[in-house]
Amino acid sequence: MSDSVRVPRMSTTGTFEAVHAVELAVSDRNGFVENRHIGSAVVLNPDGERLTSLGEPDAVVLPRSTLKPFQAIASLGAGAQLDDVQIAIATASHAGTAEHVAVVREVLARAGLSEDALLCPPALPADVDASAEVLRSGGTPAPVYMECSGKHAGMLAACVASGWSIRDYIDPQHPLQQHVKDVVERLTGEKVSHVAVDGCGAPVFAITLAGLARGVQRMAMSAQQSPFALYRTAATVYRCARENAWAISGRGRPDTVLMETIGGYAKAGADGAMTMSASDGTTVAVKVLGGSVPAARVAALGLLMSVGAVAPDTGALAMDRMGAVVTGGGAEVGRLRPVV
Numbered sequence: 001m002s003d004s005v006r007v008p009r010m011s012t013t014g015t016f017e018a019v020h021a022v023e024l025a026v027s028d029r030n031g032f033v034e035n036r037h038i039g040s041a042v043v044l045n046p047d048g049e050r051l052t053s054l055g056e057p058d059a060v061v062l063p064r065s066t067l068k069p070f071q072a073i074a075s076l077g078a079g080a081q082l083d084d085v086q087i088a089i090a091t092a093s094h095a096g097t098a099e100h101v102a103v104v105r106e107v108l109a110r111a112g113l114s115e116d117a118l119l120c121p122p123a124l125p126a127d128v129d130a131s132a133e134v135l136r137s138g139g140t141p142a143p144v145y146m147e148c149s150g151k152h153a154g155m156l157a158a159c160v161a162s163g164w165s166i167r168d169y170i171d172p173q174h175p176l177q178q179h180v181k182d183v184v185e186r187l188t189g190e191k192v193s194h195v196a197v198d199g200c201g202a203p204v205f206a207i208t209l210a211g212l213a214r215g216v217q218r219m220a221m222s223a224q225q226s227p228f229a230l231y232r233t234a235a236t237v238y239r240c241a242r243e244n245a246w247a248i249s250g251r252g253r254p255d256t257v258l259m260e261t262i263g264g265y266a267k268a269g270a271d272g273a274m275t276m277s278a279s280d281g282t283t284v285a286v287k288v289l290g291g292s293v294p295a296a297r298v299a300a301l302g303l304l305m306s307v308g309a310v311a312p313d314t315g316a317l318a319m320d321r322m323g324a325v326v327t328g329g330g331a332e333v334g335r336l337r338p339v340v
Contacts, residue, residue, distance in 0.1 A: 013194075016040060016059035021289050024054065024299035028334040029326050037295035039272060039288040042210050043303050044217045046281035050210075051307045054340070057210045060193050061287045064204060064269030065093045066212060068151050069219060070187060071202070072237050074180040075154040077229065079161030082107060082154060087237055088244035090154030093268070095250030096125025096145040098133075103247065104144055107153035111160040118143035119170050120152045120200040127250055148200035150247075155202070172203040181205055186230060187215035199270060212275060213285035220265060220281040241265060254297055254322040261318040262301075262310050268293050276300040282309035294336055298324050302338020 021038035028034060040055030072090040076082065082090060086107050094100040108115060122141040124131040134145065143149055155176055159166045164175050171177065172195050180203070181192055188211035198204040207215075222235035241248055245259035248267065258266035263279040272288030274296035284303045288296045298319065305315040319337075326334035 015061050015287065015289075016056040018289060020056040020059070022055045023339050024286065024288060025292075025295040025302070025336060025338050027295075027326050027336040029328065030333050034326075034334070035295075037288050037290060037292050037299070039286060039290075039296070039299070040209055041284060041286040041299060041303055042213050043282065043284045043307055044213050045307075046217070046221055048214060048217055048221075051282070052284075052303060052340075053210075057213075057285075058208050059287075060206050061209050061212070061273065062194075062196055062204050062206055062269075062271070063212050064198060064271060064273045065148070066216075066267050066269040066273045066275045066285070067184065067198075067204060068092070068148075068267065069234075069237050069241065070184050070215060071151055071180050072154055073187075073219075073230070073233050074176070074183040075158040076233050076237065077183065078158035078164075078176060078179055080154050080157035081110065081161065082157065084240045085244050085247055086110075086150075086154070087240040088247040089150030091237060091241050091267070092150045092248050093147045093255070094150055094247065095127035095130065095253060096123070096147065097127050097130045097250055100150070100247065100250070101125075101144055104149045104153045107150070107157055111153075111157040113156055113160065113166070115142065115144045117156050117166050118146075118149055118152050120146045120148050120202075122146065146200065148198075148202070151202070152200065170202045177203050183230070184215070187218050187234065188212065189214055209285050209287050212273075213283050216265070216267075216275045216277060216285065217281060217283035220277040220283055238265065241267075254294070257321045258297070258301065258318055261321055262304070262314055264310075266297070266300075268297060272296045274300045276304060278304050278309035280309060282307060294324065297322065298336050299338050299340070302340050305338075306340045 042057035043052040123146040190211040194206035222231040249255040265277040271291040
């Protein structure tokens with residue numbers, strides 16, 4: 001695996017325009033196509049070679065939460081001491097169930113910290129039942145329930161291990177975030193072209209869609225016996241995520257369901273970003289311009305099916321399990337489906 005660096009050729013002030021996008025997914029209602037989801041996508045084979053390019057895969061995007069495994073790799077590389085489930089939660093956009101929150105609290109306690117150290121915004125759990133339970137017990141929105149609290153806890157553990165400040169760990173100039181940036185650049189083979197603030201307050205580093213796919217593909221194909229520490233850590237993070245799919249999102253939630261069904265990896269990001277790897281390491285990255293995450297998931301799965309990395313029956317089961325249906329009057333009247 002090479003650490004050679006590419007310089008993105010697209011403008012760093014925004015992602016690709018609609019004129020350069022292609023139709024990736026549609027939804028129909030009673031036989032009428034109601035929505036057309038446009039964007040860009042790229043599929044890489046296990047060797048990192050392009051199998052499919054749609055739209056502008058060399059355009060710069062904000063990866064949003066698809067960046068989380070890279071951030072977890074950086075936290076471990078900076079000394080965070082985490083067990084397998086804790087590593088998985090560091091990559092998660094979790095639902096805030098009691099199981100998830102317990103793991104986040106374990107990470108903080110292991111680092112000698114309280115929940116007060118978390119700098120992600122307060123929230124109620126995304127899981128409806130968990131949210132109701134918090135309110136019933138007299139609780140209020142808190143950072144520990146926020147879907148990114150696992151990532152933040154991992155970052156805090158890294159700061160404690162490295163002797164870095166915990167008061168400003170989400171500042172882009174903080175040593176941890178500079179380390180994250182370095183990890184992103186090494187795994188994607190690109191220079192970060194823009195830095196923005198993600199919904200959780202941490203920096204999000206702009207890279208091309210192709211670079212994002214390349215980084216995830218390199219994680220998928222990394223070996224824990226690699227002579228390079230970066231790739232050993234990448235292999236560990238990838239394995240822990242796959243073996244603890246419930247932690248990545250939540251039982252019955254789309255990304256967890258996808259991982260359980262296809263036997264690979266799936267990680268969505270806000271505003272239409274999606275990465276997915278089949279069990280053989282074939283990897284897809286998708287950006288839907290309108291920001292629909294369900295459409296991005298469906299498009300990504302469809303692309304892996306189209307290149308033979310996911311079997312038709314397995315893909316169909318995954319589509320059904322993640323609820324790619326359109327309802328009317330309480331009944332199914334259509335589907336969200338990939339175009340490819």
